[in-house]
Every structure is written in C-alpha cells, then in structure tokens.
Amino acid sequence: MVKKYTGIAIALHWIIAVGIVVNLLLPNIWEAAGDENVRPLINLHKSIGVTVLGLAVMRLLWRLTHRPPALPASYKPWEVTASHAAHWALYALILAIPLTGWIMDSAWKDAAANPMQWFGLFEWPRIGPVMGLDEATKKGVHDSFGEAHEILGYAMWALWALHVGAALKHQFMDGEKELQRMLP
C-alpha cells in the first residue's frame, strides 16, 4: 500500500512545480524574443512568480501542520537525511526566489510609472517600504536582489535535477512506488 501525500499537498506540489519551471525558462524566451515581446513576457513572469509565492506560503503552512507520509523502509539512513535536506532547501528556494524578484521589482526605478498587473486582471502591490527608499539606495537594492534572484535560479536548477533524479532512481532502479506518493 503506497503512502500518499494529501490531495492539497499534491495539488500545491504540481502547480508550484509547473510555475517554477515556466519561470526558470521564461528569461531565455524573452532574451530570444523581439523587443516588443519582452515586456509582456516579463509581466507574465511576475504574475506567475507572485502566485508561486502565495502558494509556497500555503505549502509551507501545510508542511508545518502535517506529517508527510513515511518514506519507504528501503531508504538508507543517508538517503533519508539527504532527502529531508533537499526538501527543506526546496522550500527555502520556492519562497526566496519569488521574494527576491518582488523586492527587486519594487526597487525598480520605473516601478511607479509601471504598476504591476496580476495576469492583467488587477494591480498587484509593490512593497511600500522598498519603493519609498531614496533613488541611490533603491538602485543598490535592485541590483543586489536581482543578482540574488539570478543565483538562486541557478541553485534551483541544480536542486531540481537532484530532486527529479533521486525520485526517478527510487522509482526505476530501486523498484519503489515513489512517484505514486505525489500523484492523485
């Protein structure tokens, strides 16, 4: 009998996973796109990103209030430790990446003239205390959080590869029903 995550945890896992992968790929797409397509693609990136942030907060609350299903007994102690470390690092990244993006965007010098629209439906707020900084400090915040946003994006690719690689190894080399734990 496979021990599964709850429906809420499964839904949050897959919606966040798709949002993260799309947002990791979008910068490559807008770099290749013509000038007229860049702004709409960045706006889409921001809308997906703040949605991921909201869902990541819900996911963390779920995790802090529920015990996930026990890992299969065949896991070696080091695999249990490594998987917990990777999962907590992933929680940290799904919060930190959109948060650094939102802070960077709030410190953008043209933020006031370009309100952020959530999928074109309503205005999504910038972070007031960041927008209110003087111009020089704002530039420093924009550049440093932009740098952090980029570096965390690379870290996410690395952890993503580890996470997916480990799941597939348990599924196909160890013969565990690993993927079924996170499938409806």
Ligand code: HEM
């Ligand atoms: C799912 C969450 C997110 C992921 C995985 C993500 C990932 C990335 C990556 C990989 C880049 C390219 C960095 C580079 O090479 O310079 C980027 C750029 C950017 N992101 Fe995000 N991001 C996320 C959320 C957000 C949010 C919430 C915002 C703002 C509200 C945002 C705003 C931006 C902006 C403004 C840029 C730079 C655009 C430019 O080049 O001018 N991101 N993001």
